[in-house]
Amino acid sequence: MGFFDKFKKKKENETPQKESNLLLSMPMFNSEESYSLNHIIDDLQNYWKLNVSEVSGDDSVTTFKIENETVAVAIMPVPVPESDLEPIFGFNYLWKNAAEEVPNHTNHAIVSVLASGTNQLERFKILTKVNASILRTSNNAIGIYQGTQTLLLPKNLYLDFADFLNQDMLPLQLWIYIGIINEENHSSIYTYGMKEFGKTEIEILKSPIKGGDLYEFLLPVLSYIIESDVTLKNGETIGFTAEQKIKITQSKGIYLEGETLKFEM
Incomplete structure (x- = not known):
């Protein structure tokens, strides 16, 4: 990065801006059939080569561990509220047809990476890989909504950017x-x-x-x-x-x- 090397890392006595304790995303689906827990776990282990442990629950509600981080996934049998989505249709240029495609979804999941002391960057990587595994293993998934960042991301684009992680690159467009x-x-x-x-x-x-x-x-x-x-x-x-x-x-x-x-x- 050349000249960027002159910047110092945050000192221990500096007060950082508050980071979120909980990471959330919402995969959306266009039919009552959403995801399969077994398929998600298989994809996390075989595609992303992650250590997944302490799996509990079923396709409706589940928790599991990835690299000591606790992840929760739950299906919500309703669409994401229109009042949350409509205000951001116009400026989400990464999903140009969002205003036509997103309102048709019928249900969504809530993916959570629970609070921990782990580096925030590593937690975002885990969130991204779980989202990608859900999208890749569900024919009915259409994309991801991340309200904290006002992001709407279509399925194929999300998967393409998520694969940056396999190239030691950061998928900043997803974060x-x-x-x-x-x-x-x-x-x-x-x-x-x-x-x-x-x-x-x-x-x-x-x-x-x-x-x-x-x-x-x-x-x-x-x-x-x-x-x-x-x-x-x-x-x-x-x-x-x-x-x-x-x-x-x-x-x-x-x-x-x-x-x-x-x-x-």
């Missing part, structure tokens, strides 16, 4: 919403979900750079922050080369509540 605002002469971009990793959300405002290019720039930055547990600070600069020095400031968010880090680009 963090990246909002893109393209206007006539400039673009803005922001993150929503960095707080789940104890990090400050990021905004790039009114940049002459196209939104797609800002997106491509931001992804490796987010990956580095999360994977290396880097804390960016007000007044520092970042860049991929010695010549590139992008100033960081911290102030009240424009597209988000609370304070955000602004990259001046």
